[in-house]
Amino acid sequence: MKIVGIGGGPAALYFAILMKQADPSHEITIVERNRLDDTFGFGVVFSDATQNNLAAADPDTYAEMASHFAHWDNIDIHYRGQVITSGGHGFSGLSRRALLAVLGRRCQALGVCIETGTEVKDPADYADADLLLGADGFNSTVRAHYAEQFGPTMDERPNKFVWLGTTRPFPAFTFYFKRDTHGLWRVHAYQYEKGHSTFIVEATDATWRAAGMHKASEDDTIAFCEALFKEELQGHRLLKNRSLWRSFVTIKNARWSHGNVVLVGDAAHTAHFSVGSGTKLAIEDAIALAAALRREPDISKALTAYETERRPAVESLQRAAQVSLQWFEDTERYMNLEPLQFAFNLLTRSLRITHDNLKVRDPEFVERIDRWFAATPPSSPVPPPMFVPFTLREMTLVNRIVVSPMCQYIAEDGMPNDWHLVHLGSRAIGGAGLVFTEMTDVSREGRISPGCTGLYSPAHVEGWKCIVDFVHSNSQAKIAMQLGHAGRKGSTQRMWEGMDEPLPSGNWPIISASPLPYYPHSQVPKEMTRADMEQVRADFVRAAEMADEAGFDLLELHFAHGYLLASFISPLTNRRTDRYGGSLENRMRFPLEVFDVVRAVWPAQKPMSVRISAVDWAPGGMQPADAVEVARLLKAHDCDITDVSAGQTVADAKPQYGRQFQTPFADRIRHEVGIATMAVGNISSYQDVNTILAAGRADLCVLARAHLWDPYWTRHAAYEQGYPLPWPDPYATLNKYRPRPL
């Protein structure tokens, strides 16, 4: 096969080695505009796991690379005058120059032709090749040439960073967070060969400009950074190598190949330097592409197979990189955390490292965090974060696990029944600290469906009291009532019949902030008048009084998911021109009026929460920054905790699902507003819960579907973690039972 690689970086060189090894008859040329050793950057990093892949792909090249490695296990985090060390991370560094020299030598030994000093202007010049490799880095000419076919997107990030070197041999992967008069500076530093380290300096655009770095030459940058980090450099100098300030650009391509042209490495995708090197991704691409071509002689099929195999791994890393780069964009937000929590937050930022992973890497570090989190004295046993009690007003939860509100659609005229007793009762026995009722409506017309529960008649109080009493007398759980009004999403079918679809018959009139139907074929709601508002307020007050009478411990108002109060908050559903529409302050006016009248009748010793949709996932809708303002208003009105959900406002929203996909909103609100938060949405493992809590991203973790799947979720999590959580007396035999896998 005749192969031409455009660009002589790690991706092309490694690919050429593997192809030549597989079949020496391949005719391979690499065209590079510079000399191979004429390189930018300083060191590259490989985790122990990546090294295993490299060793398996080509033991000889790996052995040569390994002879240059500087290895370290620790991560040192310098923050507010303290150094927090976490061990067991297993990384090796290597200079980019040494890496390219090793790869270049191996290529030459195997007969790969490396043509340096040629800048490719038009990839079509190599049309006679059987395979054309676009390995020409993040500014790829090949990608630009076939942009229509590859469909690239480029996301330029706001932070500024500069890649420097230093002769200070850092013994660990080192982070500095240092303030000067201009703002906060972050440093990522690691040794890549004996006596040399990479030293990346990063700051927000505002800090960078305030320091005049937008006008700085390379030498100005060095002088500024040497002065700023004088103490940290311990007398060592900084080194430059085309060390210009840049903004990181995340590159993605809709397709990685077109005909016989394929993109690899930075040309295809970039991932922020804070989650490991682009070099690792580039080499892993080369390994996957060479393997696909070995398996599949048809080039077009092999290129498809390569992309099919590689894309999920790359996208997963890019997702982690996105969260990680955002953490470094938002670091100012976390600067009030205690040093241990700050370090834990940093280490677990990208979701790839959890509380449990860290426990394997460095059990002592996790024990320190857990002890700090639980505020337990040194000699007593430390509970995992999820089992640390939490108090709001006079309500103390025995643990941080919450059963999320979940409509059952099985009531008649609002009346809770045996199903609700068993459903909520078994989840309380299952060990959660707090169990929520489903969204329970304040009036018959306020129901979502004919099967929704309500609190609008004395009989409902009796029904709910029976459930509350059961929970209180048979478990340690507290029980919360979620009160709502369906608004324009009312008079619809039960979830399994047709979620949000209008009833085929027997519809009742519905109201909303504005007369906008949910679907084009939905009922058009009546725009609420002041009289309607008075009525709804009175309904909420009556329901709150009933909830107290029934004995509920916490009251939540539903300001989320497009229901009545949410319809006021989102600009997509509120088109009013009176004092209840327009600015966020106006749009919040009616929901807050409801909150205030309810708070006034709800006993002072009992807490209140509000569930919000932090983002609408739709153009023109609520954004996370708006949710911060909503939470600020809630705090000012004495709300105790914000339950941070998202979406379900408009039918054509495009939610971005994923593990813990809504937790970042809870995290942001908690730190920017200083109000307690509940995180919800795709949190399903106890590792996730312990990580979210110990990192300070939320105060409580709310699980919905995981609790439908397993009512005893908390007990099972306790068992898995070896945490003693005695079963209720009738089940006491389970205290010694050891279940076998199903």
Ligand SMILES: Cc1cc2nc3c(=O)[nH]c(=O)nc-3n(C[C@H](O)[C@H](O)[C@H](O)COP(=O)(O)OP(=O)(O)OC[C@H]3O[C@@H](n4cnc5c(N)ncnc54)[C@H](O)[C@@H]3O)c2cc1C
């Ligand atoms: C300033 C800087 C410093 C970096 N430092 C580090 C670091 O210290 N550690 C780390 O892990 N990662 C670093 N990276 C990222 C890392 O270099 C890449 O992720 C990785 O090298 C990707 O490998 P690649 O083979 O895809 O592309 P590259 O290594 O970028 O190689 C592409 C090659 O193509 C050549 N080329 C481009 N266009 C043409 C053309 N038209 N004709 C001919 N040749 C062409 C370039 O000269 C280059 O040699 C750095 C990136 C930058 C921009």
Ligand SMILES: Cc1cc2nc3c(=O)[nH]c(=O)nc-3n(C[C@H](O)[C@H](O)[C@H](O)COP(=O)(O)O)c2cc1C
């Ligand atoms: C069957 C079902 C019913 C739901 N009913 C409600 C509800 O009544 N009130 C509410 O705020 N959210 C409701 N939700 C949303 C959940 O409370 C939760 O926010 C969502 O399922 C995401 O959490 P999870 O990923 O843990 O399931 C419901 C979800 C499910 C699956």
